[in-house]
Amino acid sequence: PTMDExxxxxxxxxxxxSCEPIHALVEDLDAAEGGSLTTxxxxxxxxxxxxxxxxxxxxxxxxxxxxxxxxxxxLDLSYNQVNDLAAQAVAGLIKxxxxxxxxxxxxxxxGPLGAEHLARALSAPxxxxxxxxxxxxxxxxxxxMAIGDMLxxxxxxxxxxxxxxxxxxxxxxxxxxxxxxEGEEDVNRTLQAIDISAPIIQQQQDTxxxxxxxxxxxxxxxKELGLGKHRLVDNQLEMLVTYGLLRNNTLVSLDLRANxxxxxxxxQLERLVTERQQLTSLNLASNMLGDAGARALAATLPxxxxxxxxDLRSNTIGEQGLVALAEAxxxxxxxxxxxxxxxPMGLAASRALHDSLSSLQQGVxxxxxxxxxxxxxxxxxxxxxxxxLQVDGSEVVDEEEENEA
Numbered sequence: 001p002t003m004d005e006x007x008x009x010x011x012x013x014x015x016x017x018s019c020e021p022i023h024a025l026v027e028d029l030d031a032a033e034g035g036s037l038t039t040x041x042x043x044x045x046x047x048x049x050x051x052x053x054x055x056x057x058x059x060x061x062x063x064x065x066x067x068x069x070x071x072x073x074x075l076d077l078s079y080n081q082v083n084d085l086a087a088q089a090v091a092g093l094i095k096x097x098x099x100x101x102x103x104x105x106x107x108x109x110x111g112p113l114g115a116e117h118l119a120r121a122l123s124a125p126x127x128x129x130x131x132x133x134x135x136x137x138x139x140x141x142x143x144x145m146a147i148g149d150m151l152x153x154x155x156x157x158x159x160x161x162x163x164x165x166x167x168x169x170x171x172x173x174x175x176x177x178x179x180x181x182e183g184e185e186d187v188n189r190t191l192q193a194i195d196i197s198a199p200i201i202q203q204q205q206d207t208x209x210x211x212x213x214x215x216x217x218x219x220x221x222x223k224e225l226g227l228g229k230h231r232l233v234d235n236q237l238e239m240l241v242t243y244g245l246l247r248n249n250t251l252v253s254l255d256l257r258a259n260x261x262x263x264x265x266x267x268q269l270e271r272l273v274t275e276r277q278q279l280t281s282l283n284l285a286s287n288m289l290g291d292a293g294a295r296a297l298a299a300t301l302p303x304x305x306x307x308x309x310x311d312l313r314s315n316t317i318g319e320q321g322l323v324a325l326a327e328a329x330x331x332x333x334x335x336x337x338x339x340x341x342x343x344p345m346g347l348a349a350s351r352a353l354h355d356s357l358s359s360l361q362q363g364v365x366x367x368x369x370x371x372x373x374x375x376x377x378x379x380x381x382x383x384x385x386x387x388x389l390q391v392d393g394s395e396v397v398d399e400e401e402e403n404e405a
Contacts (some may be wrong), residue, residue, distance in 0.1 A: 003032045010065035019057040024048045034072045044079035045107070051150070053079070059086035067096040077099060079107040087114030091121035099148040100127045106161065115166035119150035121211060123155065128302030131159040135195070139165040148174030151188040158190060163197035163226060171208055172199055176211040180219035188221075197224030197255065209236045213244030216251065224253040228283075232259040234268070241268045246275055253281040257311070263292030273300045273307055285339065294321025302331035310335065313374070314342030322349035326356040329371070337391075341374045345386050348386040353377055 001009065007029040013020045042062075044053035056064075059082055065073060077107070082090070087110045090103065110118075113166075122129065139147070144167040151157070162175070175196060179188050201208065216222070232240070235250065237256075245251065261284070273279065287293075294317040301307070306349060312325075322345060329335065345353070354377035376389040 003029050003037055003071075004064060005033065006069060006071075012059065013061035013064040014058070014234040016103040017057050017061050018165045018307045019061055022049075022054055022058055022062065023052070035203075038071060039074040039076075040072055041074075041076045042080070043104070044081075045114050049080075051333070054083050056083055056086040058088075060089045063093040063096075066100070069097060070099045072100060074102045076104040076116070076275075077108070078104045080287065082110060082114075083259075084107035084111050084114035084117070086110075088117040091117040092119070092170050094121040094127065094129050095124055098126070100129065101129040103129060104133045110134065110137040110139065110143075112140045112143035112146070115139045116146045119146040123153050125149045125317040127154060127156045129156055132157060133161040134165060135161045135163045137165055137405055139167065139171075141168050141171045143167075143379040144171030145174045148178040151178035151191065152186045153177070153191050154188065157162060157188075159193040159224075160191060161226075162349065163195040163228070167196070167199045169201065169205070172196060172208045173211045176215040176383075178260075179216070179222065187218075190221060192221055193224035193254070194222065194251075195228075197226045197230070197257075203384035204233060206229065206236060206239065209239050210243070213240050213242075215239075216244035217247040219248065220250055222248075223250055224255075226255040228231075228255050228257040228259070230259055232256065232261060232265040234262055237261055237265050238268050241272050244360045245272055249278065251276070252278055253309075254279060254289070255283040257283045258286040261289060261293070263290040264292045265289065266296030269293065270296045270300050273297065273304045274318045277304075277306050280306055282307065283309075283311040284315065285311045285313040285342075287315050289315040289317065289321075291318050291324075292320035293317075295324045298324035298328040301328040301335065305334040308334055309336075309337040311339040312343070313339045319346050319348045324353040326352035326385050329356045329360060335371055337372050339374045339391075341388050347383070350377065350384040352378065352388060 007026065010025070010029070011021060022042060025040065028040065042049060044050065054077060082105055087105070090105065093100070094103070121127070122132070137161065143256060144162060144165060145370070147162060148171070175194070179191065179194070201209070208230065212227065245254070264287070267292055273282065289312070293315065294312065294341065297310070298313070298321070322343060325340070326349070353375060357373065357375070357377055360371050372391055374389050374391050376387050378385055
């Protein structure tokens with residue numbers, strides 16, 4: 001249908017269900033009159049919907065109108081009032097619409113029942129949805145286990161975000177088993193990115209770490225993995241590196257933010273960066289690596305041309321570690337993104353960072369692309385100063401993208 005026809009279908013569905021139309025959607029359809037609308041951004045945390053978030057019955061009317069649409073590829077319903085009932089409507093949309101590729105349901109109130117509805121829709125033959133975000137929903141153990149069962153049969157999903165969904169040990173094990181396991185045949189072979197950050201783990205245990213390691217050792221399709229807030233400690237990182245990461249050949253991006261890694265993890269991070277030559281992005285923000293961890297990473301940077309993005313924010317790195325990182329920059333022309341804010345920067349670190357970044361900006365130390373950092377440096381009365389610089393990941397251009405351009 002055209003945009004005019006889609007608008008007419010939508011208003012008719014709203015009337016039949018006795019619910020008020022989403023005015024932001026009507027405005028978008030009016031603006032696209034005569035053209036096509038491939039993206040519907042109806043996120044409740046936006047300025048235009050902040051005080052009138054999408055309600056469950058409005059989701060029903062929207063999904064009914066979109067069932068036969070062949071224009072919309074991206075639907076964002078994050079941060080609204082989408083509950084289990086509304087999730088059932090979205091599940092019906094997934095079954096009926098073979099054009100839509102991306103659905104964002106993050107930050108809603110979908111529980112185990114809603115997760116089961118979505119899992120059944122995604123398990124149906126012919127499913128074409130490629131990316132689904134359920135981050136920040138209270139799916140619980142049962143909901144995530146239903147998602148795990150779905151992954152064993154789904155062949156369309158390429159990206160899945162189930163971070164901060166109140167999942168525990170059983171749910172994590174279920175997901176890992178669905179993505180890879182020794183001797184298992186009914187495992188997912190199409191998912192390329194998954195975020196399982198922020199599970200509910202009350203005490204230190206090795207069960208989930210071993211499950212993730214076994215999955216990585218046998219999985220041959222996953223490229224991006226989020227393990228933030230898993231309460232990982234140093235010996236668990238060693239387990240993950242030895243039995244999982246170093247046996248995996250496809251992972252290019254690893255998120256280990258907000259764990260409990262200290263300077264004793266330095267040797268394991270050195271092994272990971274130097275031996276995993278496919279790893280291009282490493283997020284270690286909000287750990288406790290300190291000077292020892294920073295020095296270990298600084299020593300590897302000149303010899304790891306594959307690593308292009310490194311996040312070390314808020315890691316209690318002091319003068320010695322920051323100076324070591326600053327000095328390594330001149331020999332790491334491959335680095336495209338380095339985030340360091342949140343570490344205590346004294347006189348020596350500020351001077352070293354100022355000199356290195358100034359040299360890079362002048363093109364003296366690098367023949368590669370531009371290095372993006374979250375710092376800006378300047379001098380006042382001969383003393384180097386450092387200030388926070390807001391950066392956007394989209395500013396980063398990798399070498400492959402440069403060559404294509």
